[in-house]
Amino acid sequence: MTESVIIIGGGLAGLAAASALATRGVEVNLLESRPRLGGRAASFLDRETDTLIDNCQHVTMGCCACFNHFCNEVGVAHLFQTADQLFFVAPADAAGRFCIDALYASPLPAPLHLVPAFRKLSYLSGTERRTLARGLASLARATPESLRGQNFQTWLRTRHQPASLIDKFWHTILVSALSESLDRIDAAIARKVFVDAFLRRHDGWKVSIPCVALDEIYDCNVTHHLAAHGATIELNAGVERLIVEDERVTGVELRDGLRHSADQFILAVSHDRVRARLPEPLVRHPTLAGLARLESAPISSVHLWFDRPITDLPHAVFIDRLSQWMFNRSTPNRGDAEEPTHYYQVVISASHDLANLTRDDVVQRVVAEFRDVWPQATRAALLHSRVVTEHKAVFAPTPGSEALRPRQQSPIGNLQLAGDWTRTGWPATMESAVRSGYLAAENVLARLRRPETLVPPHLPNALLSKLLFRL
Incomplete structure (x- = not known):
């Protein structure tokens, strides 16, 4: 008899789990409360221009192994275009003139591949470039454990990074990547951004941008992929609560009162919606208590x-x-x-x-x-x-937030958690969402006595990066 799984939530985490399980013959029923798939990676129709526009531009990078693997698996990789250069609009000079600088990779091995481009950035002085190099090296050589819990603004100041450099470089990169001010970013998470994107590999920094609206990628193409592998997708199917009996999830109750049952369950909604769908004793469990403090x-x-x-x-x-x-x-x-x-x-x-x-x-x-x-x-x-x-x-990747993130295995054996907010080793990104979906699917397969590693192996470090930074 085929084992069944209900996946609650059709964002990237739920889609990744659904794809991984459906392509391996598991009976998948995906429940999404909205009229489309994709979660926060969504589009809407602007009636004034009759244009389908994204609620916000989403991009991926060369360092995002899980997300890039997912795109290849579901057949949407061709809908992204990789930029070989990043263009920076420098602050105005004393005469009010603006300069646009390009960041590109040289043939040099990582982590030296971006050095020639950094040396040409017009808005950094020679002294600032040298100070930046020392700061990046110090950050890369630090262990995540030694940084965890510190706020990154303070860490930069202790490394003698001047305010001008913080504003023009560190702030520019991290606020875009993590959507928080530097005083509210855990230093260990900041390290991951810079090491994985700029220092670990030659192509980690490359940005890939969707060529089409996000709905075309996730609501159209991924839907077709899942349907082709036998998955059932129910839209406008908001789950009110999980039904738990004898320390096991037996089903879900929808907002309209209908109930669905399955053998395994994956709850793949945003972190602020998890607790409302769980019974009170489970909400108070130590592994989930931290969710209330995630900002x-x-x-x-x-x-x-x-x-x-x-x-x-x-x-x-x-x-x-x-x-x-x-x-x-x-x-x-x-x-x-x-x-x-x-x-x-x-x-x-x-x-x-x-x-x-x-x-x-x-x-x-x-x-x-x-x-x-x-x-x-x-x-x-x-x-x-x-x-x-x-x-x-x-x-928000605030200092100490990593300890608040639960693992994918919930306290109930047949219930997995998925979402960029679960413990993946990544900040809130599409990479983290897909990684969490794969990890949740791995747990489901293990419970079905079909263990398999779904998360692709870590991308290899460049030899020189490994030697210089002990990566």
């Missing part, structure tokens, strides 16, 4: 449509501005009946302060920054704009 961080996106092109750059990282990342989502003039669109999305992570601004204030500030940097923007008319804020976009 959330917001991410905002500003969507702008102009009457003409602003820049040909595919993306840009802004230094020391409200705007943090710009993604050029314009469509070219193909010579057919469709008019080209000049559409740009700006991402603002850790957007707590936007709560004090009106939507118009945010748009005006971002447009003003565009016009400061790109002369074309001064001649462009803004046709339409939207501001979207995901208030609980990610869990």
Whole structure:
């Protein structure tokens, strides 16, 4: 008889678990409360422009082994485009001029591969570059255990990193990656970002950006993949609670009162929704008690449509501005009946302060920054704009937060937990979500006496990185 599993939640964690189990012959029933799959990696229709737009730009990197494996497994890897350069908009010089610098890899082995590009960054002085190199080396040589629980801002100051360098480099990278201010980031998590992205491998830093709307990737393509392998998907099927009898989950009750039963269960919802679906004794269990103390961080996106092109750059990282990342989502003039669109999305992570601004204030500030940097923007008319804020976009990587994250195996044997907030060794990223789904699926297979390792092996360290930093 085929064993069955109910997966609650159709975000990336639930999709990864569903794919891993369905392709191995397990009977999968995926329940999603929304009318689409993808969770926070979602799109919506902007009626003004009749365009499907993402709630926020999602990207992956070369260091994200699980997510990249998942994309290959479900057949969506071709829907991402990898950037060979990252463009940084430097602060204005004394004359008010702006410079756009490119970060690219040289043929040198990691961790030296980015050194030539770093040496050309116009907004860092020679002294700042040398100080940065010492700071990165010190961070890489530190063990995660020695850093855990410290706030990264304090760690940087003890390593004599000046405020100007903190603002122009450390803050720029980490706020985008972790959506928190440096004084609220655990130093061990900060280390992982820099080591995995910049120091461990030659291609870890490379960013891959979706070429299509997120719904096309997850709600369309992944749905077809799961259906082709026999999985059942129920949308608009919000789970009210798990039914627990004799220390075993026997079923779930939906919001409409319907019940479903299965042999195994994976709860793959966001961390702030877990406790409401569990019986009170389980909520109080020591392994889950920390969930109440995990905080959330917001991410905002500003969507702008102009009457003409602003820049040909595919993306840009802004230094020391409200705007943090710009993604050029314009469509070219193909010579057919469709008019080209000049559409740009700006991402603002850790957007707590936007709560004090009106939507118009945010748009005006971002447009003003565009016009400061790109002369074309001064001649462009803004046709339409939207501001979207995901208030609980990610869990906050605060000092000590790692200890609050539960493992995938819950205190109940046939219930697994999945989500970027579970203990994966990664911060709140698509990589962490997929990794958690794979780990939860591994536990299910082990209980079915079909043990198998689903998480791909760690990407190998570059030899020189291993020697220099004892990785």
